[in-house]
Amino acid sequence: MKVTQTRKERERSERQQRIIDTAREIAETDGWDAVTVRKLAERIEYSQPVLYSHFAGKDAIVSAVAEQGCAELAAALGDLVDTAGTPEAALAVVVDAYLAFARDSAALYDAIFVLPTELRFGPDAPQALKDAFAVLARAFAPFAPPDDAETFTEVAWSTLHGLATLDRGGRLRPDFRAQRADILVRGWTARAGR
Structure with missing residues (x-):
């Protein structure tokens, strides 16, 4: 049980970091106005609900x-x-x-x-x-x-x-x-x- 929980926590943390890194990449190339939950979801190939399970919205990502x-x-x-x-x-x-x-x-x-x-x-x-x-x-x-x-x-x-x-x-x-x-x-x- 602990191994599964640790793996899930690690995967969640990795997903969260991927969202942060991708937001930063988009902002550096196209500006913060280009960073949207929809664009992030498309870029990292997660659904918008998955992104919202990590962050309440753009302000939380920023x-x-x-x-x-x-x-x-x-x-x-x-x-x-x-x-x-x-x-x-x-x-x-x-x-x-x-x-x-x-x-x-x-x-x-x-x-x-x-x-x-x-x-x-x-x-x-x-x-x-x-x-x-x-x-x-x-x-x-x-x-x-x-x-x-x-x-x-x-x-x-x-x-x-x-x-x-x-x-x-x-x-x-x-x-x-x-x-x-x-x-x-x-x-x-x-x-x-x-």
């Missing part, structure tokens, strides 16, 4: 994609922070990597930070969201005083998000990306007297 994306972002940024030699270097690489992630993984970035989802940050957030915020906080905390590190991180993150959104929307000059990132880093480090 939420699952966003949660996995947060885990990926946290891992990538965490590795950069861990290998940077100084707080200034960590801040610079996190800023560059975050802005590159927003440009290079547009559909995933939108799932995490732009589209409506069931996910909420804060104390009750899924662990992947907490981990992503914690990595950002590790990069920004050395520059926060005299302010609270988490509040400073929220403001700095909001600034990065705004810059990423304006850049992706074609509202900023693409030739000046590096200079904008440098201005941010210099401003935050100068604030801390570094």
